[in-house]
Amino acid sequence: MSRKRIGIMISGRGSNMAALIVACREGRLDAEVALVLSDVADAEGLERAENLDVPARAIVPKKYRTKLDGDDARAYAEAFREAGVEFICLAGFMRIVKAPLLEAFPGRILNIHPSLLPSFPGLEAQRQAWEHGVKFSGCTVHFVDASLDGGPIIAQRIVPVLDDDTAETLAERILTEEHELYAEAVGKVLSGRYRVMGRRVVRT
């Protein structure tokens, strides 16, 4: 059986992207990153992907600023299909992904978010958590649907908030966990050994 081909979408430095690429190389994840796409022309992660010998390019959406929709979304779907991609991982992609791409990869788009969802969806989740004064935060890998950070949860990991944390030190510790969690969660989905019951994603 050939290794599953995954695509990654980024907007920034692509640290979760790099973690997934390395997990594949080291065999912790039985897959291959076939293509990285960025909506930002000069995203730092593009160079990083190239340095890791992964094809990477920007497709800058023409129409909207905060979502990926219409022809722009279809261009992403087309590029991933041409690269033989079966699963897509969002890794710091800063737009809401809309129907044309969701429908091209139904139940096969994943995202990682730096909080224990459903707490603190949206931007600056780590700062939101810190300001709210929770004693534990963490990160969440979930299926992407039309909602904001709201699809069924695949995996989560806990990070304690310390009394002397700043939003920044908390974000750093969460990021370390994200790098491990994402590979683990993608592996669970690629294995196909799960069922979605209502919103609950359980192993089979």
Next chain:
Amino acid sequence: MSRKRIGIMISGRGSNMAALIVACREGRLDAEVALVLSDVADAEGLERAENLDVPARAIVPKKYRTKLDGDDARAYAEAFREAGVEFICLAGFMRIVKAPLLEAFPGRILNIHPSLLPSFPGLEAQRQAWEHGVKFSGCTVHFVDASLDGGPIIAQRIVPVLDDDTAETLAERILTEEHELYAEAVGKVLSGRYRVMGRRVVRT
């Protein structure tokens, strides 16, 4: 120095009430439960408190069904003051506590909630968490303010959600943690060694 006197408010069987009383008896909590009040005339917890030799009685509010306000709230404040109570712990009290009691015990009313707030405030928090498909839930002790389960967080504890959990088995495991967490959190507040910075409750 004499032991701090705490009051407890219940509506039901009072399992967290009993846990606090026992924690005081066993010296894990340097305090004494001076009075238990219930808004429900035949709450199971009233008999339980008496069996544990703690004064307990119902004050059934006359005016509202879902909140404790006006003269009813003042009656609670008066009863607790007469009993020499300095801190109040809500333990399954099913009404929103309003200004007349909040203002009589400013920053000295605590509540325990069976979720990792701010996720799943309100009723049936354990079932909400289970249905949402989170991988971790838990419990939260927080200061009570005018919001629903929204005051500054004193302590939290994590409970993993298992693939074969039902809402009921999850609720049971959370309850076990609640019993330990509440005494711990009350101890932290009674010690006075904390500061509230914005919403963050940190040790000093």
